[in-house]
Amino acid sequence: MNEEMKYEAAMAELQSIVRKMENDELDxxxxxxxxxxxxxxxxxxxxxxxxxxxxxxxxxxxS
Structure with a gap:
């Protein structure tokens, strides 16, 4: 995995995975x-x- 991945990009990918699972898009x-x-x-x-x-x-x- 790319350790330089930004937090926002990781969260966006996670949200995409969740959406696919919720919509039964994955075998x-x-x-x-x-x-x-x-x-x-x-x-x-x-x-x-x-x-x-x-x-x-x-x-x-x-400080």
Missing amino acids: IDQMTEQLKRAQELIKLCKDKLTKTDAEIKKILTN
Whole structure:
């Protein structure tokens, strides 16, 4: 996975996956693949949020 992916792009891709699942647009093989991708995207988003939170706390502490 591209670690340089922007948070917004990851969220947009996640929303697309959810929409496809809700609209029954995926067969079972695609669903498995998309669920794995969704897990990767969720981890990326959580990691970015955690990193951003730590950076903000560091900045506020040094102010």
